[in-house]
Amino acid sequence: SKERGKNEFTFYNAELNSYMKRKMEMENHLKKAIDKNQFSLVYQPKVNFLTNKIVGMEALLRWEHPEYGLVSPAEFIPIAEETGQIEAIGKWVLETACKQNKSWQNQGFPPLSVSVNVSVLQFQNGKFLKTVKSVLEESKLDAQFLELEITESIMQNIRESKDILTHLKALGVKISIDDFGTGYSSLHILSKLPIDTIKIDKSFIDELDQLDRSPIIKAIIDLSLNLNLSIVAEGIETENQLAFLQESGCMIGQGYLFSKPLKTNEFEQLIKING
Numbered sequence: 001s002k003e004r005g006k007n008e009f010t011f012y013n014a015e016l017n018s019y020m021k022r023k024m025e026m027e028n029h030l031k032k033a034i035d036k037n038q039f040s041l042v043y044q045p046k047v048n049f050l051t052n053k054i055v056g057m058e059a060l061l062r063w064e065h066p067e068y069g070l071v072s073p074a075e076f077i078p079i080a081e082e083t084g085q086i087e088a089i090g091k092w093v094l095e096t097a098c099k100q101n102k103s104w105q106n107q108g109f110p111p112l113s114v115s116v117n118v119s120v121l122q123f124q125n126g127k128f129l130k131t132v133k134s135v136l137e138e139s140k141l142d143a144q145f146l147e148l149e150i151t152e153s154i155m156q157n158i159r160e161s162k163d164i165l166t167h168l169k170a171l172g173v174k175i176s177i178d179d180f181g182t183g184y185s186s187l188h189i190l191s192k193l194p195i196d197t198i199k200i201d202k203s204f205i206d207e208l209d210q211l212d213r214s215p216i217i218k219a220i221i222d223l224s225l226n227l228n229l230s231i232v233a234e235g236i237e238t239e240n241q242l243a244f245l246q247e248s249g250c251m252i253g254q255g256y257l258f259s260k261p262l263k264t265n266e267f268e269q270l271i272k273i274n275g
C-alpha cells in the first residue's frame with residue numbers, strides 16, 4: 001500500500017542517514033588518526049612448510065579509536081581511498097614497516113622480508129615511486145627486504161602500472177599479486193607485468209575443505225612454478241589445507257594455523273625463538 005511504501009522509505013532513509021553519518025564521522029576521525037597515534041601495525045608470519053621457519057611477515061594496519069574501538073581495515077581503507085587520505089596513511093604504513101624491519105635486523109635477527117599492502121589508488125597517484133625511494137633511504141632498509149602486495153585491479157591502468165613496477169623492480173623491491181584469482185585479469189597480469197610472487201587468496205584455501213576446488217589451486221601452483229614465480233598461500237587454518245598445499249608444491253604460507261597477526265613485541269618474541 002501507499003502507507004507501507006512511505007514507511008519503508010522513511011526506514012530506508014533513516015538507515016542510509018545513520019550509515020552516512022558514521023561514514024562522515026569516521027572520515028573526520030581518520031584525519032586525526034596519524035597525529036593521535038591511533039594506528040599500529042600487526043605482523044603475520046609467513047612460514048616455510050618444510051623447515052617450519054619464518055621467512056617473512058605481512059604488515060597489517062590496525063586503527064584503535066577511543067570511541068569506536070578497533071576498526072577493521074576492511075571498513076576504513078575504502079573510506080580512506082574515497083577521501084584521498086589513503087596517501088598519507090599508506091605512507092605511514094610503509095615508513096613504519098620499513099623502520100621496524102630495519103630495527104629487527106639491527107638487533108641481529110635473521111633478515112626477513114616485510115610485505116606491505118598497497119592500495120591501487122595509492123600506487124597510481126603519481127608520487128608512489130618517490131615515496132618508496134625516500135622511505136627506503138630514510139629507513140636504510142635494503143630494498144630486497146621490502147615486498148609490495150598489490151591487487152589485480154592495477155590492470156585497469158596497465159601502461160602506467162607497468163612503468164611504476166619496472167622502476168620499483170629496478171630499486172630491488174619485490175612485487176606480489178595479492179588475492180590472486182579473484183579479479184578479472186589474473187592470467188593477463190602474469191603475461192604483462194614484472195611480478196615476483198602470487199598470493200593465493202584465502203577464499204580458494206577455504207574451499208579446499210568443502211567443494212573439490214583442488215584442481216584450480218593445483219593449476220595456480222603449477223602455473224607459478226612454470227613461470228618461476230614464488231607462490232604464497234594465505235588464510236591457512238587447517239592441517240588438511242596445509243597437507244594439500246604441500247603435496248601440490250606450495251611451500252610458503254600464512255594463516256591462523258601458524259599464527260594470527262601479532263603485535264610488534266609479540267612478533268619479536270616469536271622470531272627470537274624461531275629465527
Ligand code: C2E
Pocket residue numbers: 044059060061072073074077090093117118119178179202234235236237254255256257261
Ligand atoms: P589481505 O591483504 O587479503 O589480508 C589478509 C586478511 O586475512 C587479514 O585481515 C588477515 O588478518 C586475515 N587472515 C590471515 N590469516 C587468516 C586466517 O587463517 N583466517 C582468517 N579468517 N583470516 C586470516 P585484516 O588484517 O583484517 O585485513 C583485511 C584487508 O584490509 C587486507 O586483506 C587488506 O586488503 C586490507 N589492509 C590491511 N592492512 C592494509 C594496509 O596497510 N594498507 C592497505 N591498502 N590495505 C590494508
Ligand code: CA
Pocket residue numbers: 058117149178
Ligand atoms: Ca595482503
Ligand code: CA
Pocket residue numbers: 178179201202234
Ligand atoms: Ca586476501
Ligand code: CA
Pocket residue numbers: 151178179
Ligand atoms: Ca587484499
